[in-house]
Every structure is written in structure tokens, then in C-alpha cells.
Amino acid sequence: MFQRQLFREEHEMFRTSVRKFIEKEIAPHHEQWEKDGVVPRELWHKAGDAGMLCCTVPEEYGGLGLDYLFDVVVFEEMARSGFTGPGFLIHCDLVATYVKSFGSEEQKAYWLPKMVSGQAIGSLGMTEPHAGSDLKNIRTRAVRDGDDFIVNGQKVFISNGQLCDVLVLATKTDSAAGGKGITLFLVDTSLPGFKRGKNLEKLGMKAQDTSELFFEDLRIPASAMLGKEGEGFKLMMTKLAQERLAQAIRSATVAEHLIDITVDYTANRKAFGTTIGAFQNTQFKLAELYAEATIGRVFTDHCIAKFMAGELNEVDAAIAKMWLSNLHCKVADECLQLFGGWGYMWEYPISRAFADSRIVKIAGGSIEVMKLIIGRSLFSRVEGFEKVKPIGSPGAQTVSSDEPRKLAAS
Incomplete structure (x- = not known):
């Protein structure tokens, strides 16, 4: 991928330590955790000791007071690893953010140190x-x-x-x-x-x-x-852009990683007297995916910079979430195809990635909701245009029973 400009040397040093943590504390055990349906609480304690939880929490509440990019590093490295068990993103980017932004001094002093250390897990x-x-x-x-x-x-x-x-x-x-x-x-x-x-x-x-x-x-x-x-609804709405950005960050990273492992696999897998990677279809398909992933990454990094400057709006966050969620699923599907029958075997990371991918079109706001937000923004600039009322309100348009009720939100 292209050279990213956001991250400084200290971020990359932290990235190295996060990768080492994943290799030592998560990789050897994740297969068993998939069978158990849960990760052990001890992992959270270890992640807290490693400084991986709630990096932006101020020092007065037990945190390190670092910038948002340190949280991004954790989200990206977890996504790149393919190990989806630890719910660090929810804990750090959502729950801790709500406490830090809206909590009383008493609430922050009580909960945030416990969340930073992994002693209290957030949901x-x-x-x-x-x-x-x-x-x-x-x-x-x-x-x-x-x-x-x-x-x-x-x-x-x-x-x-x-x-x-x-x-x-x-x-x-x-x-x-x-x-x-x-x-x-x-x-x-x-x-x-x-x-x-x-x-x-x-x-x-x-x-x-x-x-x-x-x-x-x-x-x-x-x-x-x-x-x-x-005020709960208003508070939730103020954090949706951040939540959707986190989803885009994860999807951008997974898409890049799946392209990388598919290039490696097809470069070595033999068929019809040559490698699968030598076929024009393989190269064209991966070229298309790589180009789309690069575009997605550029816009995601743009949104990260906007968020850190306090300028990320709901429309850009919705665009990022919609584009990267769709791309995430597309890459998982088309890369699995290039693995052939082995791609359907659970022992292969591409198989797990395919199963894991489908939720991204739903979590953090469905794709349909993202389209609604973007579409409304386009027509809001047209003077005199009558907005479609939210589904379920008096005088609203009706939808057939098979359309998602999640269209009603925003």
C-alpha cells in the first residue's frame, strides 16, 4: 500500500508492541476461544498491562492521555490479525468514549481506571x-x-x-x-x-x-x-460518526490484509502447469480489488484526520462506513474464490474472514441507513424539496414488509 502520512515514529513503535502482544497472547489460543465462544477475562488484564486499552483516557483517570491514532493502531492490528474474539474496539472506542465525554467526575473517576486496566469490561x-x-x-x-x-x-x-x-x-x-x-x-x-x-x-x-x-x-x-x-438520543447521535469511522478503519485494514494473503497464496498455488497468480484473470481481479482498497484507505485516513481535528461530519462517516463495508465483503468473497476449495475450509484464515465479514454491513448502522443519510444530504441542498418523513411517522411513505426496519433510523 501507499505510504501513509498520519502516523509518527511513536505510533509505529507502539504498532510493533501490539503485534507482538497479538502473536504471544492471542494467536496461540484463538482457535480454542472460537470453540468456547468467549475470550478469558485474563486476556483483558494482560491487554491493560500492555497499555492497549483506552489509550486516549487522560492520565488523571488512569490512562496514558495519548492521541486517537494509538487507539487506531490497536484497531488496525487486531483487524489485520484476523482474531475477532477480543471486543477491544467496543470497550475503547464506544463505552470509554461515552464515559469520558458525558460522565460525571464521580463516574469517570470510578470506571475509567478500571477500563484502562482491563479490570472492568465495557459494553x-x-x-x-x-x-x-x-x-x-x-x-x-x-x-x-x-x-x-x-x-x-x-x-x-x-x-x-x-x-x-x-x-x-x-x-x-x-x-x-x-x-x-x-x-x-x-x-x-x-x-x-x-x-x-x-x-x-x-x-x-x-x-x-x-x-x-x-x-x-x-x-x-x-x-x-x-x-x-x-438527552440520551442526542448523546448517541453525537457519537455515531466516531463509531462508523471505527468500522471503516477495521474494514479498510481487513481488505488490505486479505488481498495480501491472496497474492501470496496464488503466487505459489499451482494449476494447469503454472501458478494461479500467473493467470490474467487472477491479476486483473486482484488489481481491481487493490485499487478499490487504496481508494478506501485514502478516504479512511482523510476521515481519521478530520475526526482528530473535530471536523468529521455524519455524511463523510456514512460514506466511509458504506464504501468500506461493501468493499470488505466484496474482497472476502472474491479472494475466497481464488483459494478454490481450500477457501471453504475453516482452517484457512480466508474462510474465517468470509464468515466474519458479513456483520459489517449491519453493525454500526446498516448499509441502508448510510444510503439514507447520504441521500438526504444530497437533496437537502435543493430549495423547496420535501423531505421523506421517517418511516413509521404520520404521513410517511410505507415500505414492504421485507424491507429492513433499520431504514427508519438516523
């Missing part, structure tokens, strides 16, 4: 059986009772759900207020009333625990509120 509790990207329609209720709130409801598809110690939980505190009735809480999962459901069996990412979570008269203090009552 994000937003998706429900009836509300994916359409977060305004969540049904988990939090009802005030004196100085506490009583929470009842359910979440699903929660990464780190089996291990999490702290959960950023989206609830409805006012069912009649739509998005303005959503409130976030930082939930200590050791409290009575918090229950973990089964560890869900997935198509891919088999070593990363993904759970149903249940709340049965869970009593939490009002001091556990993240931000103010009724």
Missing part, C-alpha cells in the same frame, strides 16, 4: 429485538422511584455481553416523548436484577461473546445517569 446496551438502528423505538423502561430508577426490558446482540462489568444502557424514561424520552445510564452489572441471557451462536466472529441481556426490576441510582434525563 453498549442499545439494540433490542424490536429496535436496531431505529433507536427511538426502544422499549426498555426506566421508571423513577425516589432517588432511584427501576429498569425493566431486554437487549440483544450485545457484544461483550457475557463479560461486561459496566453497560452503557439506553432506556425510555418517557414513552410519549419519542427520541426526547430516551435516557442513558451507566449500569454496574453486579447489581441484582441484571441478568445475562445465553451466549448467541453467530455466523462469524465466533470467539467474541454476544448476548441477550435482561433487566428485571433492576434498581439503579439516579447518579448512574449518563448526561441528563431525556
Whole structure:
């Protein structure tokens, strides 16, 4: 790939240490973790000791106070390794970011040092059986009772759900207020009333625990509120661009890596008296993928720079997420084809990568939602153009039952 300009010498030194950590602490065990459906808690402790968790957390909260590129290095090296079990991205880029950005001094002082050390594992509790990207329609209720709130409801598809110690939980505190009735809480999962459901069996990412979570008269203090009552939806919207950028970073790195291993494989695999790599079809196909991956990488790095300058907008983040998610899946599919029958064998990394890839068109906002955001931005510049109302609102256009309900979000 081309020479990237973002990273300095200290970032590359850190990258070397992250690679060594992955080789020593993750690579020898990941196959077993895929069978177990979860990584051991001890891995999180080791990652904390290695300085790999929540790199941007300020020193006063137990962190190193580094720039965002150190987190990017961790995300990229985990993606390049193909080991999807440790949910470091969710823990660092989402949960710690919510605590750092919106938490009270008491919340930050209590949770952030534990997250930096890996003693407390973070998870994000937003998706429900009836509300994916359409977060305004969540049904988990939090009802005030004196100085506490009583929470009842359910979440699903929660990464780190089996291990999490702290959960950023989206609830409805006012069912009649739509998005303005959503409130976030930082939930200590050791409290009575918090229950973990089964560890869900997935198509891919088999070593990363993904759970149903249940709340049965869970009593939490009002001091556990993240931000103010009724501001939860607004707070979630402010972090979507960062979440989608992280997804693009992962997809850009995986696409590059899969092209690299396919070049190596086809350069040595013999068929019809020559290597597969010698065939024009192979070279043309990989040339196309390489060009697209390079374009994706350039735009991803552009978005990283914009984010670090506080200038990344939702449209650019949606473009990056849409383009790189589609490319990620395309590269996994077409590279697997070049491996032939061996590509279908689970022992080959390309097979795992193919299974792992499909979630990227859904997680962090579906491809359809990204198109909706981009499309709305195009027509917003046309004077007098009437916006399509969100699906489900009075007077909105209807869709057939087989279209994703996730189109309703933004």
C-alpha cells in the first residue's frame, strides 16, 4: 500500500508492541476461544498491562492521555490479525468514549481506571429485538422511584455481553416523548436484577461473546445517569460518526490484509502447469480489488484526520462506513474464490474472514441507513424539496414488509 502520512515514529513503535502482544497472547489460543465462544477475562488484564486499552483516557483517570491514532493502531492490528474474539474496539472506542465525554467526575473517576486496566469490561446496551438502528423505538423502561430508577426490558446482540462489568444502557424514561424520552445510564452489572441471557451462536466472529441481556426490576441510582434525563438520543447521535469511522478503519485494514494473503497464496498455488497468480484473470481481479482498497484507505485516513481535528461530519462517516463495508465483503468473497476449495475450509484464515465479514454491513448502522443519510444530504441542498418523513411517522411513505426496519433510523 501507499505510504501513509498520519502516523509518527511513536505510533509505529507502539504498532510493533501490539503485534507482538497479538502473536504471544492471542494467536496461540484463538482457535480454542472460537470453540468456547468467549475470550478469558485474563486476556483483558494482560491487554491493560500492555497499555492497549483506552489509550486516549487522560492520565488523571488512569490512562496514558495519548492521541486517537494509538487507539487506531490497536484497531488496525487486531483487524489485520484476523482474531475477532477480543471486543477491544467496543470497550475503547464506544463505552470509554461515552464515559469520558458525558460522565460525571464521580463516574469517570470510578470506571475509567478500571477500563484502562482491563479490570472492568465495557459494553453498549442499545439494540433490542424490536429496535436496531431505529433507536427511538426502544422499549426498555426506566421508571423513577425516589432517588432511584427501576429498569425493566431486554437487549440483544450485545457484544461483550457475557463479560461486561459496566453497560452503557439506553432506556425510555418517557414513552410519549419519542427520541426526547430516551435516557442513558451507566449500569454496574453486579447489581441484582441484571441478568445475562445465553451466549448467541453467530455466523462469524465466533470467539467474541454476544448476548441477550435482561433487566428485571433492576434498581439503579439516579447518579448512574449518563448526561441528563431525556438527552440520551442526542448523546448517541453525537457519537455515531466516531463509531462508523471505527468500522471503516477495521474494514479498510481487513481488505488490505486479505488481498495480501491472496497474492501470496496464488503466487505459489499451482494449476494447469503454472501458478494461479500467473493467470490474467487472477491479476486483473486482484488489481481491481487493490485499487478499490487504496481508494478506501485514502478516504479512511482523510476521515481519521478530520475526526482528530473535530471536523468529521455524519455524511463523510456514512460514506466511509458504506464504501468500506461493501468493499470488505466484496474482497472476502472474491479472494475466497481464488483459494478454490481450500477457501471453504475453516482452517484457512480466508474462510474465517468470509464468515466474519458479513456483520459489517449491519453493525454500526446498516448499509441502508448510510444510503439514507447520504441521500438526504444530497437533496437537502435543493430549495423547496420535501423531505421523506421517517418511516413509521404520520404521513410517511410505507415500505414492504421485507424491507429492513433499520431504514427508519438516523
